Amino acid sequence: MSDLPEITDAQMQEMLPSANPYSVVILRAGPKYGTAEAESVIWEHGRRNFALRAAGALSVVLPIIDDTDVCGVGIFDRDLQTTTALMEEDPGVMAGVFTFDVHPARGFPGDALPPEPV
Known part of the structure; x- marks a missing residue:
């Protein structure tokens, strides 16, 4: 993408310390x-994900919709x-x-999914 904004070293050095810990x-x-029996179990798994989101523990939930063995990615604020x-x-x-x-990760304040896909 040639229309990306330029990010300087100084901007990066300013932003890096603001990263917060998360678990992926x-x-x-x-x-x-x-x-x-998996279908009904998956439904209850989804219900629990909505409850974890409502409780603030699960910040982002991303069901994966391809034909791999990866079924989802979640970003937890724990x-x-x-x-x-x-x-x-x-x-x-x-x-x-x-x-x-589960993997440790870092995220930056203000990171979010866009309201509508591009």
Whole structure:
């Protein structure tokens, strides 16, 4: 993209210290993904995601819509330990429909999804 704004070293040095810690979850298809009982479990997993969003724990939830084993990405406003504990209690994980990995990440104040895709 040639129309990107120029970002100077000074701007980067000013922004980097403002990064905040988050946890990123990569949700993958588990051994029971695609089974007859998985659909209702996935529905309850989604309901729980909405509750986690409403509680402020899950900042961004991104269901993945391709044909890979990655089913979703979540950005949690919690530390690794808390996020791992939350995911271990997920109905989809408990039922073997999903597995997950948790990674530490940093995000910048004001980062957000645009209201409408470009």
